[in-house]
Amino acid sequence: MAKTGMVIVSHSEEIANGVVKLASEMANDNVEFRAAGGTGDGRLGTSAMTVLKAIESLSKCKSILIYCDLGSSVLSSETAIDMIDNTLLRAKCHIVDAPLVEGAFFGAVEAAASDDVQKIITESDNARNLHKN
Template identity: 45%
Template sequence: MLGIILVSHSRKITDGLKEMITEMTGTEQMIFSAGGTGDGRIGTSAPLIMESIETCKNCERILLFCDMGSSILSAETAIELLDDELKEKCHIIDGPLVEGAFVASVHSLLTEDLDSILHEVSQCK
């Protein structure tokens, strides 16, 4: 199973994106909204991201889609705090948050091949 973590400075963005992806793809993947700060403000939170990653510990791969700047830094920090086994499953994806996460979710229903999924995401740029 694939885990997808949506990271944005806005919880509303990641909640809406999660809703859209789940509506279109069903529940084949574990998708988590890790936007905003833990107290609901605009920003990012490494602990919130780390919590989402740990919830995906049974997934074969965990893809993190970030919007910009500090969301990437927060995702990197969260990954650094994980144990080595879980760290190896995590991939911060270089692609657009909305289109990339959607395409990865849809394509992962067709294949579990990470290179194939990443290729499809790269076409979104």
């Protein structure tokens, strides 16, 4: 089974790192995580360059799933994907429309068992139906 890459994009470096820590507890060696939180200089916000570096570091993965927290994190991720010159790498990238924490967690569980990108995305999306009471 090929590795799946997961990039966690948050306005907060601490949140991105925390989600990576949580989701990686449910994964195995089939999943590689990268946190892409904050602006790169300690401020809150997002950086397309930080996301791009995370994506490029996962270039050997079969697919790269990008989980975002809020609006501009999606824009930064889209910009990062647009900046990729390598069409094969660009084709591996998928922005997942799922809740950040729960989606990454469910996705990590599925990616530990399968490298089927559509199954992983579907499981991530199913996280939005998780009821907490």
